[in-house]
Amino acid sequence: MKKFITAIFTASVIALSAPSVYSADDVVMSNSGGVPSLRGLVEISDVNQSEALKKVPREQHLMDRNYVQQPPLIPHSIRGYQVNLNANKCLSCHSFKNAGAMGATKVSVTHFITREGTTLSDVSPRRYFCLQCHVTQADAKPLVDNTFTPVDSLR
Ligand code: HEC
Ligand code: HEC
Incomplete structure (x- = not known):
């Protein structure tokens, strides 16, 4: 169990420190949680007004x-x-x-x-x-x- 927790911890540290293509500003501006879609890091309401x-x-x-x-x-x-x-x-x-x-x-x-x-x-x-x-x-x-x-x- 302890090994498992250590493995998860190590994995998240690596994931969090991985270099990102998007700047922190982009991530803050979008509600996607930083997950880029084909649209990029913009709100759907910016590109497609309802x-x-x-x-x-x-x-x-x-x-x-x-x-x-x-x-x-x-x-x-x-x-x-x-x-x-x-x-x-x-x-x-x-x-x-x-x-x-x-x-x-x-x-x-x-x-x-x-x-x-x-x-x-x-x-x-x-x-x-x-x-x-x-x-x-x-x-x-x-x-x-x-x-x-x-x-x-x-x-
Ligand atoms: C309180 C009663 C009532 C409810 C609830 C109701 N209707 Fe109606 N509906 C009517 C009446 C009365 C007419 C006829 C009005 C007219 O001919 O001008 C009508 C007409 C229609 C027509 C046109 C029919 C035709 O003659 O070609 C459609 C389609 C329709 N309603 C769909 C719906 C749908 C879908 C819902 C639910 C989201 C709904 N109605 C809920 C009373 C109701
Ligand atoms: C899959 C599509 C579809 C759904 C779902 C649907 N309808 Fe229809 N409805 C039609 C079509 C197409 C017509 C016209 C051709 C026909 O009579 O089948 C029609 C006709 C009608 C008419 C006119 C009948 C007449 O004699 O002129 C009424 C009233 C109506 N629908 C009410 C409803 C209500 C209420 C519901 C939900 C319980 C509903 N429909 C669900 C497609 C649909």
């Missing part, structure tokens, strides 16, 4: 879908709506059972189909995390140019 959060009105008119198979956008605010192991707030309005009373659209039956093609009597696990596909509507400028138009017969 977008400001969009304003999502509490309720708005549902925007048309741009193509068949597009997950419809969410025309209402979802602030505080939890989806986790124990609860799915979305289904408290959108499940077949509750949709009528809540005046909400039922999830489509495609949401009951597993990846093996079996139709379940409830939402399939692969459709449980609604926000994987559905996003709230916002007045947002497209991030990249897009010239997509649907074929005439499917407009």
